[in-house]
Amino acid sequence: MATAPIPSVQKAWIYPEYGKSSEVLKLDENFPVPEVKEDQVLIKVVAASLNPIDFKRMLGIFRNTDSPRPIVPGYDVAGVVVKVGSQVKKFKVGDEVYGDINEKAVDGPKQFGTLAEYTAAEERVLALKPNNLSFVEAASLPLAIETAYEAFERAELSAGKSVLVLGGAGGVGTLAIQLAKQVFGASRVASTASTRKLDLLRSLGADSAIDYTKEKFEELPEKFDVVFDTVGEGEKAVKAAKEGGKVVAIIPPVTPPTIIFFLTSNGAILEKLKPYLESGKVKPVLDPNSPFPFSKTVEAFSHLETSRATGKVVVYPIP
Incomplete structure (x- = not known):
C-alpha cells in the first residue's frame, strides 16, 4: 500500500481537441488520477520529457488510431511508484522508475500521458532508474x-x-x-x-x-x-x-x-542498457533550456517545435 494518500484529482496538461500546442494545451487542476489495472503501477511523476511525436499527435496526425480526448500528452516519465496492481512482480511502492508508457507509439497510445502529477503504466514498459541519473536525466531517455x-x-x-x-x-x-x-x-x-x-x-x-x-x-x-x-x-x-x-x-x-518503423516500448531494453548508463559510457543529453517548469509546458512545446532543440526537452518539477 502507498504510504502517502493518493488524491482522486490532480493537475494535468490536457488537450480536448486537436491543434497547435499553443492553442489547444490547457492546464486542468482537477483532472482524475488514473485507475491502476492489474499489470500496472501508479507513478508519482517527478519529470517528463517531450518528443516530436507528442506535438504530431496533438495535431491529429494519427487520430484514426488515437485514444479518446481529452488527452494528457507525454510518453516519457521518471518518477516514484506509489501503487502496484495485483499482478505486478518487478516493482514495489517506493521504487524509482522510468520508461516510455506507450507500448505502441501510434496505435492506441494512452489517454492519460505523463504531463501530470500521476500516471499509470504497465510494468513491462518500465525499468528501475539508474542510481547515478537524476529524474530529469532519466526522463530524457526512454523513447x-x-x-x-x-x-x-x-x-x-x-x-x-x-x-x-x-x-x-x-x-x-x-x-x-x-x-x-x-x-x-x-x-x-x-x-x-x-x-x-x-x-x-x-x-x-x-x-x-x-x-x-x-x-x-x-x-x-x-x-x-x-x-x-x-x-x-x-x-x-x-x-x-x-x-x-x-x-x-x-x-x-x-x-x-x-x-x-515506430517504436515498441520495452523496459527490457532500458534494463539491458543500464550498465552503459551507470558507467557513464552513454550519457543523457539535455537541451540547454531544460528543464522547463510544469507551468511552462506550453513554452517547452514551442521550443521543441522550432526543430532547433539540442538533445531532449524535459519538464520538471511536476507540478
Missing part, C-alpha cells in the same frame, strides 16, 4: 534511447561496421551516436548537424561531424554500412549507404529499401 536501439537492431548493426546518423544533435541522434559506438561496437560513426552543433557530435563519439549547411552528405565519397535517418531525408539517406547497406528511418519520406 529516444529505445528508438535508437531498435533502429540498430533492425539494421543488424554489429561490431566493425560503419554508421551515419542523420540529425545527430536531436533527442534520438545524440543517443544513437553513443549507442553505435559504445553498445554496438561500430568502427566508425559519422553524423550530420548544423555548424554550431558539430562539437557536440564529436564529444558524443562521432569520428566525423558533417555540417549539412555546407556539405551534401549524400555526395561524399564515403559510404556506410548503416544509415540511420532521424530527420526524414528520404532518397538522400539511401545514396549515403554502401551497396547492400541498411537504411532505417523513423520519419517519412522514405525511399526503398529503407526500413521505417
Whole structure:
C-alpha cells in the first residue's frame, strides 16, 4: 500500500481537441488520477520529457488510431511508484522508475500521458532508474534511447561496421551516436548537424561531424554500412549507404529499401542498457533550456517545435 494518500484529482496538461500546442494545451487542476489495472503501477511523476511525436499527435496526425480526448500528452516519465496492481512482480511502492508508457507509439497510445502529477503504466514498459541519473536525466531517455536501439537492431548493426546518423544533435541522434559506438561496437560513426552543433557530435563519439549547411552528405565519397535517418531525408539517406547497406528511418519520406518503423516500448531494453548508463559510457543529453517548469509546458512545446532543440526537452518539477 502507498504510504502517502493518493488524491482522486490532480493537475494535468490536457488537450480536448486537436491543434497547435499553443492553442489547444490547457492546464486542468482537477483532472482524475488514473485507475491502476492489474499489470500496472501508479507513478508519482517527478519529470517528463517531450518528443516530436507528442506535438504530431496533438495535431491529429494519427487520430484514426488515437485514444479518446481529452488527452494528457507525454510518453516519457521518471518518477516514484506509489501503487502496484495485483499482478505486478518487478516493482514495489517506493521504487524509482522510468520508461516510455506507450507500448505502441501510434496505435492506441494512452489517454492519460505523463504531463501530470500521476500516471499509470504497465510494468513491462518500465525499468528501475539508474542510481547515478537524476529524474530529469532519466526522463530524457526512454523513447529516444529505445528508438535508437531498435533502429540498430533492425539494421543488424554489429561490431566493425560503419554508421551515419542523420540529425545527430536531436533527442534520438545524440543517443544513437553513443549507442553505435559504445553498445554496438561500430568502427566508425559519422553524423550530420548544423555548424554550431558539430562539437557536440564529436564529444558524443562521432569520428566525423558533417555540417549539412555546407556539405551534401549524400555526395561524399564515403559510404556506410548503416544509415540511420532521424530527420526524414528520404532518397538522400539511401545514396549515403554502401551497396547492400541498411537504411532505417523513423520519419517519412522514405525511399526503398529503407526500413521505417515506430517504436515498441520495452523496459527490457532500458534494463539491458543500464550498465552503459551507470558507467557513464552513454550519457543523457539535455537541451540547454531544460528543464522547463510544469507551468511552462506550453513554452517547452514551442521550443521543441522550432526543430532547433539540442538533445531532449524535459519538464520538471511536476507540478
